[in-house]
Amino acid sequence: MGREFLSIFDDWANQYDDSVAGMDPQYARVFANYNHILDTVVSYTEGSVLEFGIGTGNLSQKLIEAGHEFVGVEPSLAMREIANKKLPNVQIVEGDFLHFPAFTEKVDTIVSTYAFHHLTDTEKESAIKQFSELLPIGGKVVFGDTVFITEEKKHKEIDHAKKHGYMDLAEDLQREYYPTVTVLKSIFTLYNFDIAMKQMNDFVWLIVATKK
Ligand SMILES: C[S@@+](CC[C@H](N)C(=O)[O-])C[C@H]1O[C@@H](n2cnc3c(N)ncnc32)[C@H](O)[C@@H]1O
Structure with missing residues (x-):
């Protein structure tokens, strides 16, 4: 049901903002340009916004500061507690x-950063179908998340992590459901979205999907 990783986030919540600031060497390349990635998501956001997997509320804060009507959805209680304190x-x-x-x-816009890969590709398809039903024509899905150009590229990153002793990152890359660019494009296209993607760091891609 897409919630199988929740205990990881309940345990990570108190250190999460240190990780996104680059203080965990294992994840430094994953979170490279973190604030720029969040700001870019905000720059594509229009109107009322629904954010999924808000974590400690860093993107939420930027969206609210930009003046958007906002609702955040988050499954982890520990993450929600931190976000509630900030916001x-x-x-x-x-x-x-x-x-x-x-x-x-x-x-008008559905946003999320660093979270969509917790769904299997079949679950991603169910979610994107729901987004298509929820959004008006011209409405957008704007995501930033780890995506790989090919499966080979993902395996190279797993090997790189192991070589550097980054075993948490290597396990994460093997455990969670990081999609390829081709798979994401085909699902959004199936549910009537125009999709544009742009690489933001070695792991994260910006996804802007507009409902036709
Ligand atoms: C790596 S954190 C990202 C937090 C925040 N969006 C950010 O960019 O810093 C992933 C978040 O996704 C949440 N999450 C995990 N599974 C989820 C699911 N199935 N649906 C929505 N959020 C989920 C986690 O609880 C966690 O808060």
């Missing part, structure tokens, strides 16, 4: 990409 009076609800409260408010 009092902001609507942050328990849920995940596939199961979240029905919103009466209109949603």
